[in-house]
Amino acid sequence: MIEAIRGCGHLLATAWRMDRRRAVVAVVLMLTGALAAPLMAYVLGRMTGEVVAGDAAGAVRSGALVAVLAIAMLTFSHFAHIAYFELAEMAEQDFDEQLMAVSNGSPGIEHHERPELADEITVLRQEGRQLEGAMDALMNGLGLVLAMTVTGVLLAGVNPLLLLLPLAALPPLVAGRAAERIRDRARTATAEPTRVALNLFHLSTSATVAGELRVFQLSRDLVDRHERQWARATGGLARGHFLATVVHTVGQVVFALAYVAAVLLVVRDTMSGRGGVGDVVLVIVLAVQVNQQVTTAVTLLQTLQRMSGAFTRLRRLRAQVAVPDPGAGAPDLPERLRTGITLRDVSFAYHGTGRQVLHGVDVTIPAGARVAVVGENGAGKSTLVKLLCGFYQPTSGQILVDGVDLAAVSPQRWRERISAGFQDFARYELAVRRNVGLGDLPHVDSEPHVRDALDRAQAAGVVDGLPDGLDTQLGRSWTDGQELSGGQWQRLALGRAMMRGEPLLLVLDEPASALDPAAEHALFERFADQAGRVSQASGAITLFVSHRFSTVRMADLIIVLRDGEVAEVGDHAALVAAGGLYAELFALQARAYS
Numbered sequence: 001m002i003e004a005i006r007g008c009g010h011l012l013a014t015a016w017r018m019d020r021r022r023a024v025v026a027v028v029l030m031l032t033g034a035l036a037a038p039l040m041a042y043v044l045g046r047m048t049g050e051v052v053a054g055d056a057a058g059a060v061r062s063g064a065l066v067a068v069l070a071i072a073m074l075t076f077s078h079f080a081h082i083a084y085f086e087l088a089e090m091a092e093q094d095f096d097e098q099l100m101a102v103s104n105g106s107p108g109i110e111h112h113e114r115p116e117l118a119d120e121i122t123v124l125r126q127e128g129r130q131l132e133g134a135m136d137a138l139m140n141g142l143g144l145v146l147a148m149t150v151t152g153v154l155l156a157g158v159n160p161l162l163l164l165l166p167l168a169a170l171p172p173l174v175a176g177r178a179a180e181r182i183r184d185r186a187r188t189a190t191a192e193p194t195r196v197a198l199n200l201f202h203l204s205t206s207a208t209v210a211g212e213l214r215v216f217q218l219s220r221d222l223v224d225r226h227e228r229q230w231a232r233a234t235g236g237l238a239r240g241h242f243l244a245t246v247v248h249t250v251g252q253v254v255f256a257l258a259y260v261a262a263v264l265l266v267v268r269d270t271m272s273g274r275g276g277v278g279d280v281v282l283v284i285v286l287a288v289q290v291n292q293q294v295t296t297a298v299t300l301l302q303t304l305q306r307m308s309g310a311f312t313r314l315r316r317l318r319a320q321v322a323v324p325d326p327g328a329g330a331p332d333l334p335e336r337l338r339t340g341i342t343l344r345d346v347s348f349a350y351h352g353t354g355r356q357v358l359h360g361v362d363v364t365i366p367a368g369a370r371v372a373v374v375g376e377n378g379a380g381k382s383t384l385v386k387l388l389c390g391f392y393q394p395t396s397g398q399i400l401v402d403g404v405d406l407a408a409v410s411p412q413r414w415r416e417r418i419s420a421g422f423q424d425f426a427r428y429e430l431a432v433r434r435n436v437g438l439g440d441l442p443h444v445d446s447e448p449h450v451r452d453a454l455d456r457a458q459a460a461g462v463v464d465g466l467p468d469g470l471d472t473q474l475g476r477s478w479t480d481g482q483e484l485s486g487g488q489w490q491r492l493a494l495g496r497a498m499m500r501g502e503p504l505l506l507v508l509d510e511p512a513s514a515l516d517p518a519a520e521h522a523l524f525e526r527f528a529d530q531a532g533r534v535s536q537a538s539g540a541i542t543l544f545v546s547h548r549f550s551t552v553r554m555a556d557l558i559i560v561l562r563d564g565e566v567a568e569v570g571d572h573a574a575l576v577a578a579g580g581l582y583a584e585l586f587a588l589q590a591r592a593y594s
């Protein structure tokens, strides 16, 4: 009950925040419409008395009033619905935005890897769709409270014992709450198969993997797996719903018995001459209304409890993904790098895996260096990049930027000072100008900045080939959207990475994987040249991950990772001369090309 009241408060506050005028109109209409029902029972009772007493004029007046009340009862809630429907849409959008902020607004991305948090987000996404129903429940609930109060007063006027009738609503309420808990448990327990099934569905219908699915003939396998996951999800949900319905029904039966007893009580009073015929009519009509009120109350309470549960879940999620703010005392970052970035005994395990993918990484990247990170698949290169971006915190050890521990720095401040291009880059289906400009929001619409970034990423050619140049709408989701090749999308992503003028750290994690080796080589030659010039002013570090040694050899410093450990560090010549893992990998690739 408290949870439902809290849910009402939350929804009312949201409605008020969204549109005060509309909220007031909706509430007033709902309350007036709700009041009409018990008043109609009262006037009907009075009219019956008037008919029995032969007061024709009084009976006609009461009849007309009944008609007016009936119209109010039947129509006001519809007008109110028009007013609060839009409020509900706004509240739904607000909820989605809060969920998006929680999901993507956190400084780290660790919560995306944690299945229990992914499950919470799945459930919340579904629950967010029910806000319209919740707003409906809130408005009806407000009307119901008023109607029940007036009903109670009228019933007490006939026989105080009749007040027990609304009290008999308690068992269904308790049962309804228990039933909702059962459903909630079922939803949580089936969130994982639901999420997996949805992923399989998206995979099966995604255009990006359509080719691969056909070549490997995976469609049948995906459909079968999808079917199994749905069966698991719906089976679990059906069992939960069945149990909840049984519990719910038991509560309703208790009320039904009380209702029968109440009607018998009034009939007995009338038979023994303790009330008029009007009272009988009043109570019979009101008792029906009490029945409806209680049934509605139980349903509304369930909806409100579920919504309140959703708000609580959202709060809990927010708390779980929140990273403590380093506060005002947090050390600031240097304007320019003087010594560089030091990884001191850094180890890292992804949440919930218990397996260290980086162990005791100890390395110093001097200010102004162009650094390549190499290693075989799974060696830990991307993980290292993610730690440097501050997406995750090291499990142990420190990352020091000019001696300042990154863990103590505000993640936002650090993000403002870095830039990045990733292998799994985003394909923003926007106009080219925005797609690239997003890399530096303050300059998102600045054509000179965007053109300069495209130039540095050697992506100007992509734009030149597009029908509307920078204004070309990208993406298949748009009717007139231009689709690009993988390499063209990647060049734009690189342009995005080039938007920030002087980041302290530019990380490029296989940012040219979709380009051919010659194009990658040309690109990195240009990067290396630019990085050399920029770093003189800001001490900036350019760190890139690449499997192509023609690119890697350009670096001032090469970090070779093996099974999450630093195997070797040095420049190309030194590492080849050392004859270790780097030399071995380099020779392998050189042989493949010769």
Ligand SMILES: Nc1ncnc2c1ncn2[C@@H]1O[C@H](COP(=O)(O)OP(=O)(O)OP(=O)(O)O)[C@@H](O)[C@H]1O
Pocket: 113, 350, 353, 357, 375, 376, 377, 378, 379, 380, 381, 382, 383, 384
């Ligand atoms: N999100 C994750 N959750 C759990 N384990 C992960 C996650 N991402 C990577 N790993 C594991 O961490 C190890 C290192 O992965 P990482 O992506 O850093 O390697 P990499 O050197 O970049 O590989 P590649 O050259 O294939 O891109 C791998 O064993 C991988 O399975």
